[in-house]
Amino acid sequence: MKEKLVLIGNGMAGMRTIEELLKLGSDLYDITVFGAEPHGNYNRIMLSPVLSGETQFDDIVLNKREWYAEHGITLHAGRKIGKIDRVRRQVVAEDGTTAPYDRLLIATGSRPFILPVPGHELPGVVGFRDIADVQTMLDTAGSHRHAVVIGGGLLGLEAAVGLAKRGMKVRVVHLSDTLMDRQLDAAAGALLRQELEGRGVEFLMGAKTKEIIGRQRVQGVLFEDGREISADLVVMAAGIRPDMELARSAGIHCERGIVVNDTMQTYDPRIYAVGECVQHRGQTYGLVAPLFEQAKVCANHLAKFGIGRYQGSVTSTKLKVSGVDVFSAGDFLGGPESEQIVYRDPGAGIYKKVVLKDNRIQGAVLYGNTLDGAWYFQLMRDGADVSAFRDQLLFGQAHLGDAGHGGNSPVAMMADSAEVCGCNGITKGAIVEAIRAKGLFTLDEVRAHTKASASCGGCTGLVEQILASVVGSDASQGERTRPMCPCTEHSHDEVREAIRARHLTSMEQTMHELDWHTPDGCPSCRPALNFYLLSTWPTETKDDSASRFVNERLHANIQKDRSYTVVPRIWGGVTTPAELRAIADAAEKYNVPMVKITGGQRIDLVGVQKEQLPAMWADLNAAGMVSGHAYGKALRTVKTCIGSQFCRFGTQDSVQMGIDLEKFSWGSWTPHKFKMAVSGCPRNCAEATIKDFGVVAVDSGWELHVGGNGGVKVRVTDLLCRVNTSAEVLEYCGAFMQLYREQAHYLERTAPWIERVGLDYVKKQMVDDDANRTALYQRFVESQRIAQNDPWAERTGEARRAEFMPLTVTNVGRVSAA
């Protein structure tokens, strides 16, 4: 028999939990839902547009009654629970309905805080919480004239603008001198006030309400300073309070909210709580994004996976008043420890402030132009170092040029027809449409419905930004905490740390220890895990070829017609007539359709059949050549210029330096492909400043540059440091590659990795700290001891060759079915 799950509270957080539970495919429970309101559940954050007439109630319904029936859920709408009987394990509604539970979920939300002043119970005094409140306001607006909104916060202002639009004369009463002082600083608050005054809303600032006057119904409001204004409607928007009376009366521990742990359980482990009614690690939340994160964790625990942990949320706010753009996130006031960068253009009604600490964004307030809100929020959540572009930070992402946004384009500026996901040909417009029409809230949902970011993942950051710009305060997680794939709850960093700390050396062990949901992972996590295991424990881990993408398994690059490419290593871009002859011979012998000079100073034999690969490799091996790893997340090429041997401008022997670097580093696996170049003088003919590791000779030695990229988004390298000798170049190269191997996420190029952790961090690790650099270098050398085997030579023997051949039918005919 199924266990019984009862939900108290048919609102957004509770129902989101149920939906997440159903999505996990869990049929563990018979589910019963009690809601005090007589409807299916609806999108409470959209009440403001209903009040202002921009949308209808029907449009904000999330689940109609039929939905509950279709999913076998018993809905008691309009039945308010009056008592939780923890001894009998049942809930009792005010109308006497009872329901037994094995697990109980409390999602009673919050209540508007009604000032306990005389007259607060008069007809005409309402909160702004549910559709009934909205109906009361609309009815009053039809027959009366004067509205007073107590509270100039987010909710109060939305109510005020809505009522003004409905033709009422609205006055907003606010205790502090700044509107929305929980979200805005004084400057932004003043701009907002100006704008709203232009729309006919009046403000009484610094006003403390003493009494609400009236006989049959509200007639006016009296203030402490003796002022009095007339009112036919008083909207109490002075804040919300977690609704925890029911829980408290059942003896469940409550403080400012119902206290829950990281799996959303109350002190009674059979009873969970989510949403605005809970207090988690001392915090209460009133925005949708954290509630959804809680819902996900709670559903996960109810489904008995027991792996999700809620760790609190970073939130951002947007005011939902059309035509007024306000964005706020994090610590927007700043303190003595932090710095503020401010942009102010009162004429255009634009104000932007970003608060920084150690070159990382702590918070932001934007007024008038909020295009970059999602971008700042992402930089904040990711803890990104902005020192490289802080002088341009406030001009926005669009002004950053092509460099410096980790592969992301400014999404808000993109046209609807612009392609976001190149792999699947999905435009921004299609994604926005899907998010709106299907009510998508998370990256995984967008992936499933649009395929955007579902293939190579290169546009993940873009898709997240689109999500954030459409949904506002979005429910997705930052890079640091986002699970690496749907097989697990753990982020890349958590998985790496566990592999290191728990000394995990096999895929099976890792998936078991970290509670993978799937029996053997997926094409996203398996290659990543294989790399993390190999790079962490190079001498103990066995490479898992079944978890390698075809290119790395077959050591050749697959093409669209199922043929492959063969690229021998040409050390430092220097070859010999004998090598060229061997390559030409191979090209003729195997009828290679195309012989192509690559951008990395090598020769690409394109269009080779799989069966031919081992024989061709053997021929090239015989001429002294090895695999160029042109197919791998590995060291690719070291491009060089002619250098001081011949060039009249050359200051150092860049060719020899390039050959030495390539002989030293070839064969190493890296999180993504890794390219190098060495230029013999600052003219930089080898284009070293768009490589992952670029070396430029100067008279006195070598400049070392890191984090360049010549791909989708061109990024010029950052100067790491200057060294004197070739030996130092090798040492710094090894240390840098090892730091990248140990710390970047799988499939993260050096450019976005450095933008994420900051150049200063890299310098601290390997330039300033000599001992750490030596240790990194030694770990790289140790790993190279294992890694430097030519994969071609390993596969040309008889036994291995067979793997490249098809199986053959050995027996045709009738075999009796045993």
Added chain:
Amino acid sequence: MNDWITIGKLEDIPPQGARVVQTAAGEIAVFRARSDAVFALANRCPHKGGPLSEGIVFDHHVACPLHNWKISLESGEAMAPDQGCARRYAVRVESGTVQLNLNI
């Protein structure tokens, strides 16, 4: 009446991997899941004809190496929201040998 043809031993197919066999019905990919269950599909992804035999095998699925479509080994169907189907063939392991039947 069964027309089973022998194509090799189970060990010839790497675990979580596949081998290809040329048959009268064309090129067929024979997969071996981690559980040692075997499956056979036409070796053409319904999307752009990629060789499914070279994809990463996970649970009872394979990811096409060209554009990462995920195909069910049991049904040959592409995983939603992609749509398409690779033809399935009957395959079994009889005392360690892998046998295909193109007629059922």
